[in-house]
Structure formats: structure tokens, C-alpha cells
Amino acid sequence: MLPTLLRRVHEFSRRLIVRVLLIALCSVLAIVVAKLLGGLIPFGLKDRIGADAVDHILSIIANSMLTVTTFSLTVMVASHQNVSSLWTPRAHQILLQDTTTHTVLATFVGAYLYAVITIILRETEVFKGEELVVLFFVTLMVVVLIVVAIIRWISHLELLGSLIETSGRIERKAQEAYDMRCAYPALGGHVLGPEVPDGAEEVVSETTGYVQQIYQDRLQEAAEEAGGQIHLARPVGAFVYRGEVLGWVTGEGGAEALRRHVSVGSLRNYVQDPGFGLLNLTEIAQRALSPGINDPGTGVDMTGRIARILLSGAVEQDAKVVHDRLYLPMLDRRALVQDSFGAILRSGADHPEIVGAVAAALTALGRHEDPEIAGAAEDLVGRIGSGPAGETLEQSV
Structure with missing residues (x-):
């Protein structure tokens, strides 16, 4: 139960509104602290x-x-639109x-709320005497936080929305998911x-929608309480239609637990789905290769990033079963190779540069210790040799 709770809290905390509310709450607490600590200030300091x-x-x-918040929001929205387009x-x-x-x-919104609330309290003469000294130093601390935030923001804007920064983030997300799935190819359950x-049943x-995440520990608890097993038919990242089979359960109450602890939504998720990160990198390469853009260099870069992820590790065939009552689909490594490089x-x-880069990546993957990845790479190399891409490769050589 605890891993699922922590995962959901982490997802919730990454929302913008949550951080705004937390900083705003801290600003209100700072005002309360300034009021409470007024009696500790030495006599006479208020005159200075x-x-x-x-x-x-x-x-x-x-x-x-x-003003700064409005400008920053404009920059953020523009960056999101640029990345999407x-x-x-x-x-x-x-x-x-x-x-x-x-x-x-x-931080900007919290500082604004702090200043507005404090000005209102000052106009109503809530702060008097030595309390103003504490309020002065608290305000200086807020100024320091603003300066640090502005410096971070300027540094962050240098790469925000750029190809290097965006593809690097996607690669890291895909790498994290791939490493996790290599260690737990069936997410800790039986294959x-x-x-x-x-x-x-x-x-x-x-x-x-898409199967976004599977909360294995909650499913395990539900299966233990029901005295049965849970068999999930759909892997993470699969698209399931209403009325299609999601899985099978044995024991009482397992069906409701399966629906409740398997997240199905309109968008795929990076956490347990390395294929989604690889799909993002693949789409960046495909868009760069469109006639309107014609940027094969980006295609070569994305090819190298995908190969780097897949070469970083192999699925542990004897991975430890953590959730012994769960039966989950194994990570489809062949699809990772074929869907991206294909x-x-x-x-x-x-x-020619794209065909050569893909051929080199597939040759390296053909030596992979994972037989599924190696076999998929060899199949694609055969397609290159027998298809139009093979002629392009020969011409480039």
C-alpha cells in the first residue's frame, strides 16, 4: 500500500497548482511567525x-x-506550444x-500573496512595534527567495523547449522506465x-483509453484478501476499449480491485511504459525527416538516443517475483526495437545518413545479450538489405 500511496502523492505534487498552494501557505505561515516572534526582539531595535x-x-x-508572474506564464505557454508543434x-x-x-x-505567486496580505494587515495596524522588525527580516528572506528564483528561471529559460533539452528529458524518462522494466519485466509479478x-472471472x-499504470502492491493485497489470483491481460501502454477484456480474477472481490488499481486514461504515461518514451523520440525523428523540415541530423541523433536506451541493459530472465498472486504481461522488447527503428x-x-545510422544501431543491438532485442534487430537488418533502404545504404557506401 505504501509504494502506491507514495507514487500517487508524487504524481499529485508535480502539479503546478499544488506547488503554488504550498508556497502560498508558507507565505501565510511567515506572517504568523512574524507576529508571534515580535516579543523576542530587543527593546529599541524598532527605532532603527x-x-x-x-x-x-x-x-x-x-x-x-x-508582472513577472504574467510574463513567466506567457513564456511557459509559448514553450509548450513550440514543443508540441x-x-x-x-x-x-x-x-x-x-x-x-x-x-x-x-515562488513568484507566493511572494505576491505574501506582499498583498501583509500590506492589508499593515493598513489595519495588525503589526506594531517590535513586530515590524521581525516582519522586516521575513520580508528580506522573501526577497532572497525571489532573487534565487529569478536566477534559476533565467538559467532554465536558456534551454526550455529546445530540442536538446526536450529530447534529453524524454530520454531520461524512457531510461528510468526501461531500467525498471529490465529489473521487473512483469512488474514484480509472474509472467x-x-x-x-x-x-x-x-x-x-x-x-x-490507455493502460497508464498498474498499482501492483494494491492488487497483491486485494488478491490476498480474496484468496485468489489476478491475471492482467493488457500491458502498460496498451489501448483498451470499453467492454474489452482487462483481465481475469479468482476469488471474491478481485474484479473491482482490478478495475480500481489499474489506471486507464486518455494519455500514456512514462513511469512504467518505456515504449512511450521511445515513441516520443521516434516521432521527433519522423517529424525532422518530413519534406517540410528535412533535418536528417535530428533523425540520426534520435536514432542514437533510442539505441543508447536499449543497449543500457537486458531483461533479467530470473527476476525475483515480488507479487506472487499477480500474473502480468512481460515487457515486449521486440516491439520496442521494431516500432522505433522501423x-x-x-x-x-x-x-543515406539515416539508413546508415539505423543500420549501425541495429548491428550493435544484434549483439545484445537479450535474445529478443537481438532477434528483432537482426530481422530489421534483413529488411534493410532486401528493401529500398538497402539500395540507399549501398549507394551511401
């Missing part, structure tokens, strides 16, 4: 720090933060998880067999 100094700084923060619409999700942008915007268990999907080959068959 007047109320005018505090009011002037608060006015500057309130006026500037609203220039690289691939699927890459838009990677920007929605940009913690640096979220934290910076949350799903071809036969349906006797007496199993068929569970159909109540929604139409699509790039179709789009770049007329570009």
Missing part, C-alpha cells in the same frame, strides 16, 4: 527599522511579482512535469501465461 522601510519593500514586491505533441507531457518551472512560478485459469474495462526507416529511407 521604521515602518516605512517595510512598507516600501512590500509595495515593490506586490507590484513586480504580478516543432517536436511532437506527446512531448507536451514532459513539460507539464517541469518542476523547475513550477517551483519558480509558485502472464497463454491459458486462462479455470474458474476465473472475466473482467472487462469500463472505460476506453518507423524511422520508413520515414528516412531516402536519406
